Amino acid sequence: MSAVMPLTRTPGVSIWLQIEKALADDILGGRVTGRLANELELAGRFGVNRHTVRQAVKALAERGLVEVLHGRGTFVREEAIDYALGRRSRFAHSLAKARRVGASRLTHDAERVPEPEVLALLELPAGSRVVQVDSLDVVDDKVVGVCTQYFPLPRFAGIAQVYRELGKTHLALARLGVETFERRLGRVTAKLPERAVARQLKQPTATPILYVESVYVDAAGRPIEYGISRFNSAMVQVLVEP
Template sequence: MNMTVERGSGISLWRQIEETLAGEISRKLLRERLPNETDLAARFGVNRHTIRRAVQALEARGLVRIEQGRGTFVQEEFIDYKLGKRSRFSHSLEKQHLAGTSQVQRSREAVPRDEVCAMLQVAAGTPVLQVDALDVVDGRVIGVCTQYFPLPRFHGFDVIYKACGSVATALGQMDITEYSRKLSRISTRLPEAECAQQLGQPKSQPILYVESVYVDAGGVPIEYGITRFAGDAVQLLFEPEAI
């Protein structure tokens, strides 16, 4: 539907367009992906620069997200990630009836930095299994993961993990059914270029940087993981009685 803006009203054209689109988003008339700049420019009878400024204002309000190379999308509700003692991200997705999977990108035996060894309670210089994966929810990458598992206990774990797409499921297949979160450390920071590209966001947009240590029933560390979550997609929930 073509729609003209009111010129000479004292309200800038881009602001009128911003408010029109914001209203359509709130009324659920606009869902998922916004029309491209050319189509919106034709609809409102303005140039693409005016449309771009209106869309940037919507992004600043948190109503849309701009994914490089893909387009502009209406911002969905945040995914709740409960940092409980026995919960993982996959458990939070299941409770919210969201389709999620972890896609292993690469894995290797590596000698990590001393901090990683300390988290896993192994001697500095000890080789571990490093797995790099992407957390994908409903087709969107929302997390970039680097996970470390002690060796030799986890030899072959990456093959199982890649096949099932879930650390929790892979642990179960290795007869590790009882485990808990020993540590969570959360910070915000700007992503590195590769991470920003994988998340489909600009490098200037902060991410949630979540570090976690899991231990087995005997208190022995089984995983130290770092997940870089898209800050516009995930919110963290703390429930003290469950931590």
């Protein structure tokens, strides 16, 4: 966190707007990073009351320059990760293209009969079993996504162990004989996170997440995976590719 330059007031312009502009200039210029000074500190620096500072910070949040994390403070928002939702691309490919360090951290796996809608998306008959893999997408040591993936059995028996070893889905699929695949379905919605997901993403339950659903098929058109990724919308933005 860097010191904020004293405010040079402009007649006819609301004080909170001038504070918002001064802070925005410092953020965009790289002079303020990480955690923003608290309301009391900013009020002292600008010689105003806390309500005026609060208006300015709210405007910064609406512009997407800062993120207010209740109980923790206000933080300058880092550059969002572009997730290209293309036919043959996965999140790992977008990270590699952006030269970001990412990995999947498996938290749970099980063989089970999933909900009917999952079976329908995988084109499996009622009562079929799948491997469910739960994981966290970690980028630069920060959790940006909470994921659940379903793989048909018996074709993908053992995929959880391979996934845990290799750290990326497409590498695990290749190990099990699926080197060519494409996305048949890509659906993005904004949802409020469940409490457990919000805790893993370290964000409030009142802040929407990006809920991304994907169905992948092999070269023969057979579904091989249905996946749900719940992304922190402050850290990931989705780009739809043709």
